[in-house]
Amino acid sequence: MKPELFPEDIRDRILPEAGGDLRYDCLKCGGSFPPDALHYTCPACGGLLLLRDHAEGRLRERPGSWWRRLFDHRLMANSQALRGVFCYHEFLAPLIPLEDVVYLGEAHTPAVKAPEPLEKEVGAPFFVKLDGLNPSASFKDRGMAAALSFVRHLVRVQGKRGVMAVCASTGDTSAAAALYSASLGGAVRAAVLLPRGYVTPQQLSQPLGAGASVFELPGVFDDCMKVVERLSEDYDVVLLNSKNPWRVLGQESYAFEVAQQFDWETGDLVLFVPVGNAGNITAILGGLLKLHRAGVIERLPRVTAVQSERANPVFRYYSAAPGSRSYEPVKVRPSVAQAAMIGDPVSFPRLAWLAQEYEAARGPGAFQAVEVTEQDIMDSMILANRTGLTVCTQGGESLAGLRAALAAGLVLPGETAVLDSTAHALKFMEFQNAYFRGELAADYGVSSRPGNVNAPRALELPGIGLPAQGKTLTPEERSVFTVAAARAIASALGLAPKS
Numbered sequence: 001m002k003p004e005l006f007p008e009d010i011r012d013r014i015l016p017e018a019g020g021d022l023r024y025d026c027l028k029c030g031g032s033f034p035p036d037a038l039h040y041t042c043p044a045c046g047g048l049l050l051l052r053d054h055a056e057g058r059l060r061e062r063p064g065s066w067w068r069r070l071f072d073h074r075l076m077a078n079s080q081a082l083r084g085v086f087c088y089h090e091f092l093a094p095l096i097p098l099e100d101v102v103y104l105g106e107a108h109t110p111a112v113k114a115p116e117p118l119e120k121e122v123g124a125p126f127f128v129k130l131d132g133l134n135p136s137a138s139f140k141d142r143g144m145a146a147a148l149s150f151v152r153h154l155v156r157v158q159g160k161r162g163v164m165a166v167c168a169s170t171g172d173t174s175a176a177a178a179l180y181s182a183s184l185g186g187a188v189r190a191a192v193l194l195p196r197g198y199v200t201p202q203q204l205s206q207p208l209g210a211g212a213s214v215f216e217l218p219g220v221f222d223d224c225m226k227v228v229e230r231l232s233e234d235y236d237v238v239l240l241n242s243k244n245p246w247r248v249l250g251q252e253s254y255a256f257e258v259a260q261q262f263d264w265e266t267g268d269l270v271l272f273v274p275v276g277n278a279g280n281i282t283a284i285l286g287g288l289l290k291l292h293r294a295g296v297i298e299r300l301p302r303v304t305a306v307q308s309e310r311a312n313p314v315f316r317y318y319s320a321a322p323g324s325r326s327y328e329p330v331k332v333r334p335s336v337a338q339a340a341m342i343g344d345p346v347s348f349p350r351l352a353w354l355a356q357e358y359e360a361a362r363g364p365g366a367f368q369a370v371e372v373t374e375q376d377i378m379d380s381m382i383l384a385n386r387t388g389l390t391v392c393t394q395g396g397e398s399l400a401g402l403r404a405a406l407a408a409g410l411v412l413p414g415e416t417a418v419l420d421s422t423a424h425a426l427k428f429m430e431f432q433n434a435y436f437r438g439e440l441a442a443d444y445g446v447s448s449r450p451g452n453v454n455a456p457r458a459l460e461l462p463g464i465g466l467p468a469q470g471k472t473l474t475p476e477e478r479s480v481f482t483v484a485a486a487r488a489i490a491s492a493l494g495l496a497p498k499s
């Protein structure tokens with residue numbers, strides 16, 4: 001829709017101008033630093049940083065209803081820069097002018113109501129937000145859109161050259177980092193570090209396809225992360241892990257979208273989010289708090305962190321009573337929710353801090369954590385698929401989390417759950433295939449439930465030669481073959497002939 005056709009009170013604001021007063025705030029020493037460079041840790045004390053808008057008060061000069069109207073109308077604006085996460089420019093990274101925004105088709109993913117058979121099986125109404133429908137097929141694109149927009153901004157205003165972007169990854173971060181870096185042409189090169197054997201072939205092919213330098217390292221994600229941290233301390237590289245606070249800002253868009261998709265009425269929602277490095281859940285809590293402070297939403301939804309029992313430091317922390325919690329990294333064991341298989345989440349301090357703030361704003365129980373088994377993750381992923389939704393293993397983890405929460409009475413009467421399916425199912429088909437072949441038992445402790453297993457059937461046609469590869473059948477042979485094949489399939493399916 002053309003700008004001049006928007007309602008008068010918002011017309012001039014459909015295309016936002018750069019503004020706000022974003023600063024890097026240190027959670028540890030309270031230091032505050034201007035956003036004229038990339039920082040990942042506090043320059044003064046090494047603590048974890050949050051990007052906060054010190055002029056956030058300006059957002060309250062308008063009533064919440066005005067912002068809701070603005071964002072709802074902005075969805076109709078045909079500005080490339082506003083099609084993605086920057087639809088929420090004023091709340092996201094207002095410092096970045098629209099001309100620097102990188103947009104590759106990310107965000108505004110559908111929140112799909114669970115099909116009836118699925119809802120029936122689970123026993124509660126819920127929605128699944130399909131974040132696998134992003135350009136590199138995971139939610140990581142949200143964060144990369146913001147991070148690379150800031151890099152592009154620095155390249156333009158500071159003449160920054162020869163940028164080397166690096167990240168460690170459980171697969172999806174590297175796919176997104178490589179894709180978004182590639183979109184800036186020669187200005188930014190990407191190098192990604194992956195734990196050998198712990199990313200799927202599809203995930204490995206993604207950064208290769210986008211032209212990144214790909215390094216496979218022995219060990220697990222946590223080891224790759226340490227190497228990347230070392231690299232960023234000793235060399236001039238752009239770190240694209242979620243330690244990069246710009247990524248966290250981009251990922252806040254998930255929270256804004258959920259609110260918008262429920263007409264900004266979030267008080268009776270409970271979100272389920274699979275947690276690995278805790279970047280995503282941090283962003284979601286932060287984004288929701290921001291909307292709440294500005295009066296865009298009146299009541300915060302509740303938020304549930306979901307972890308596999310094989311990689312569960314966040315669950316362990318929150319399963320203790322508030323006064324006696326202590327954080328311990330865990331040694332991970334192989335998990336089918338491989339993208340969340342992290343024992344020492346980099347963003348844990350950020351999460352603990354935000355979760356506290358979240359509970360202060362909505363009350364006790366506003367933030368909770370559940371753990372799930374590998375068996376439940378796989379069975380939930382397959383159940384979703386068999387009832388009309390394709391979710392990845394982490395989406396299966398979200399669904400398993402909802403089922404665990406329902407069983408434990410952690411979903412309140414009248415609440416609607418919204419599950420984050422964080423990546424596309426096709427990235428993780430190896431796990432489904434292994435489940436069907438009965439090969440997950442040894443490493444993952446998952447047994448294949450016969451009713452869930454599926455396999456292609458070879459068509460046997462005794463007495464009739466199958467078409468040989470590359471050989472064309474004569475018309476007579478073809479008609480004999482077609483009749484016999486149709487009869488065999490009908491018999492296998494138990495079809496009765498038409499009367």
Ligand SMILES: *Cc1c(COP(=O)(O)O)cnc(C)c1O
Nearest residue numbers: 172276277278279280339422423
């Ligand atoms: C990265 C990732 C996660 C975990 O998100 P964190 O921000 O690391 O907690 C979950 N699912 C998928 C598909 C991912 O790529």
Ligand SMILES: [Zn+2]
Nearest residue numbers: 026029042045
């Ligand atoms: Zn500090």
